Amino acid sequence: MISLVVVLLMLCLWDRLHETSGQLCVDQPPRTESIEGKSVTIPCQFSFPESENNIKFATIIVRASDQYFCRGDNAIIHDSSKGSFSPKYRGRLNVTFDQRHKNASITINNVKKEDATRYCCRLELSFIIGENMKWQSPDGTLLTVKDRNDPGLETTPVIFAAPGDNVTLQGHFISNNLTSASDVTCHVRRTADRATRCDLGANIGGCTYKNNSLSFQINQVTSENNAFYCWQVHISTNNEEKNTYYYLGPQLLIIDKTNNLNIIQTEEVEFHQPVTINCSFTLQQNNDILQTEVYWIFGDARESYVYHPNLDYIHPDYKGKTRLVNGSNLHLEDFHGPDNTTFYCRVIFRQCFGREGSPNRIDTVLEEGSGTRLTVKVPDPKLIPQHKLSPIATIVLCVVLVFLVIFISLAIYFLKKRGSKQNSIGETxxxxxxxxxxxxxxxxxxxxxxxxxxxxxxxxxxxxxxxxxxxxxxxxxxxxxxxxxxxxxxxxxxxx
Known part of the structure; x- marks a missing residue:
């Protein structure tokens, strides 16, 4: 009888492991870019079975190859179970793994031109009961290495948007190589996949260069705008030398909104500096969630961010004035917008839907709340009458009044003194x-x-x-x- 119970228990555990085995996913950015001599970090997010306590140990393996799944001889450049590193990367490669938060990172220091290839995170789990599980990202992250003399450009790897949004692509130069530039012009190119070279992409229009940054707006996006984008930059120097550079831009993912998260926002909040606007939502707590991000956005076309992890995307009126509290609530330090502005809490999460025969399938879910109207009850500096004195004018006026009072006092004093003198010498x-x-x-x-x-x-x-x-x-x-x-x-x- 006891043996029968043990067998049934083992079968249940086996069925559970087998049922969840397809939920193993690895999520990596599709591509990234660095400059010779700099460092680059590639993040990896994992989902794995719910029975974490049944995991005996986990192994992180990093592969580097131009082939799909990073196949190829000597593709393994790091194995955490052995503590081994490829001689090519020895002293330059750093790999971290956080089993509790299910993430890892690959950092390559002193990047070289020959480091430009595809990098894949591989997770191997060994269970106390049941078979081992192994999986990795099939596409990995494609690394492009720019010449050390090229101006460096930072950009967001992925932009999530809903149909109808006005989306702005942005890039920020991180080097001083443009100080001698006499003219900078740019265009945006679009490719259907990450592997297509930027110079072979379709030119979709000119972009704007201002304050050492590039920007390009796409209005009323649709699913047709799902693509990978690149920057083509022409830089002319004072000695009339003209160079053309290509930079990786973001991947644009257009996602239909859902109504599964039950996002709750307060209908109206009165602004008292500072103020916190609440946003709560229901997220199924399971191990299929790879990544969760919260943005705060405003505008009918959802084109301006009040809060975004990348500061370049935050509207100028709110830069340095907003932050997230308790993971999703918006803390607003100051406010300079119009009265009755509505802020929307937008939640995005990546979920693993891998099943047998279709492993590592990752879907992205996007949803936003009904909005919170912010009512301003403090004086707006823009509404101050024009004739009101500025602080400097007020100080000058006070100084003039003080001197005027002193002058009048001295005049009265001398007049009285003179009168008393005349009385003394004017006796009859x-x-x-x-x-x-x-x-x-x-x-x-x-x-x-x-x-x-x-x-x-x-x-x-x-x-x-x-x-x-x-x-x-x-x-x-x-x-x-x-x-x-x-x-x-x-x-x-x-x-x-």
Whole structure:
């Protein structure tokens, strides 16, 4: 009875392993490019059976050959089980493997022209119970090596897009060889497969060179745009020398949207600097998933990225201001776009659908949420009235006001000081003057005449009538005077 149970258990394990054996996939970029003397890294992603605990050990093997599946004599350049490296790459080859995250990387340092070939990752699994499993990418990654004097160009290996998107192909020069260039023009070429040389591809139009970068836009993409793209660059120098260079561009994959991930986004978020916009989705947790990527995009034609792993693809308004939180949520540090902008969470994952007779078949799934409308509740700098003073003008105005206050204060101080000085030297000097009858105008006994010193323009005199009660009139007769009193006579004197 016990033996029967053991047999049944072994059969179940065997069936499970056999059922999942076709799910072994290896995903690599179709092609890459490097410059002589530089380094290049080729990533490899794996999927393998769910019964990971049943794996006794895993072996990573790297092959290099121009043939399909990297076949050929001496194709193996590294075997992790033996720790061996090909003499051709000794000291230059570094291979890493992370079994938990199911990825590996092949790095070649000090790249040489003869390194240009196809590289294939191979995974071999040894199980505690059951047969061993072996598989690798049939196409591998095709490496192109440019001359060390050629300007280097970086580009994204693969661009995922949905039908109707406006897609921009971009490349960024990484060397200073263009500083002496007097003219740079470029065209984009398209090939049906990765192995076709760029110079043999179809010319589909001129591209734009600006700020040491190349760009080319394809509007309203369809499945017909699925292809490999290359850059053809003409560079003229100041000494009238003209050179033509070809560079690998991205592979463009147009994928129909699905509704299987159940992406959930908040309908509306009010912007408070900073802000985080949530994006959640349901992804079947199994070992068939090779790669998962999350982008944030906006615009009706889905042409501009708020977040993208490659910074060259992020819209200028958001560069350096966005990042992913918890793998899929968008953290926005600052916002300069129009009010009520809608952001879409786009999820892309690569899944292994390999089955017996059709191994290593990889499908790409693309889906996006319904969008989150961002409502801005903070003042927009663009809406500030034009007549409002700038910070510099405000500072200048404050300085002028300070100096004006100081000037007025000093003026008041000196005026007061001058007034007190005049009062001190302008005291009344009393002197007695003899006056004739004609001079006193008929007044008798004028006793005192007071005048001010320099600077005054008023002279006054007092006449005391207490000593006489009579005076002569104009006819020479005496007449009575008013009651004795003192009369003051003023005269205004102006200096000429």
């Amino acid at each position: 000097i009393v002197e007695t003057m003899e006056m004739t009858d004609d001079q006193n105008g008929g007044y008798e006994n004028p006793t005192i005449i007071r005048r001010q010193q320099e600077g005054e323009d008023l002279v006054y005199s007092t006449v005391n009538h207490s000593k006489s009660s009579m005076r002569k009139n104009t006819k020479g007769h005496l007449e009575s005077l008013p009651a004795p009193t003192t009369e003051t006579v003023y005269a205004e004197v102006r200096k000429s």
